[in-house]
Amino acid sequence: xxxxxxxxxxxxxxxxxxxxxxxxxxxxxxxxxxxxxxxxxxxxxxxxxxxxxxxxxxxxxxxxxxxxxxxxxxxxxxxxxxxxxxxxxxxxxxxxxxxxxxxxxxxxxxxxxxxxxxxxxxxxxxxxxxxxxxxxxxxxxxxxxxxxxxxxxxxxxxxxxxxxx
Numbered sequence: 001x002x003x004x005x006x007x008x009x010x011x012x013x014x015x016x017x018x019x020x021x022x023x024x025x026x027x028x029x030x031x032x033x034x035x036x037x038x039x040x041x042x043x044x045x046x047x048x049x050x051x052x053x054x055x056x057x058x059x060x061x062x063x064x065x066x067x068x069x070x071x072x073x074x075x076x077x078x079x080x081x082x083x084x085x086x087x088x089x090x091x092x093x094x095x096x097x098x099x100x101x102x103x104x105x106x107x108x109x110x111x112x113x114x115x116x117x118x119x120x121x122x123x124x125x126x127x128x129x130x131x132x133x134x135x136x137x138x139x140x141x142x143x144x145x146x147x148x149x150x151x152x153x154x155x156x157x158x159x160x161x162x163x164x165x
Contacts, residue, residue, distance in 0.1 A: 023142045030159040032082035034106045036092035043121055043148070045090055050152030052085075054157050075106060082157055087111035087135060089120045107135060115162075117141065119151055128147040 032049060035044035040062050048060045050058060059078035065071055079085070087093070087107060089143040096103040111134050118140035129136035141151045 004066075022132055029057045029082045030060045031056050031155070032078055032085045032106075032110070033061075033088065034085055034093075034103055034110060035088040036053070036059075036090060036096045036103050037101065038096075039088060039090050039099035047086075047119070047121075047148055047152055050149045054097070054153045054156035056152075056156040064138055071102075075102070079109050080107065083115060083162060084155075085113060085116040086155060087116060087118045088147060089118050089128050089135070090122050093126065094123060097131050101157060108157065111135060117155060117158075119155070121148065 023054075033044060033048055033051070035047075039045075043064060044060070048058055048063070051058045058096050059070075059082050061075065062077075065074040066076055070158050085111060086108075093103055097107060116135070118125075118128065118138055120142040122138065124144075125136050125140070125142070142152060143151060146154075
């Protein structure tokens, strides 16, 4: 979703600042993508691609956990070094939260921050509320109203507009 010239003039200084931050602090990311294990090769990978295409720096387990490393330690670093947590809420994620999987642990950390954005994909906010009222209480986006690509563009623009941490 390209920017209009007016939109780009408003966003450009933030995008430039984000690029400077990325060069100065390569471990820092705009976004941490929390997702269910079952979504890693499908919707999570798709959202990750769209976010990157729209200029966001994203911590994504499939790309950022080196082979042979301790997964929980790498996730901890990713959470610490990301400014915003994006939670891709799918039927698989709701199941993972119920079963207290890794995504549920990531979610616990993200809920302690003031910058967490749920993205419902294949589920409603009512279904999310039934599993995690705290996450459902955060303003978020839904792919029932926009495509995953359009949602990613909105998230990337919002991340670029935030002051550097």
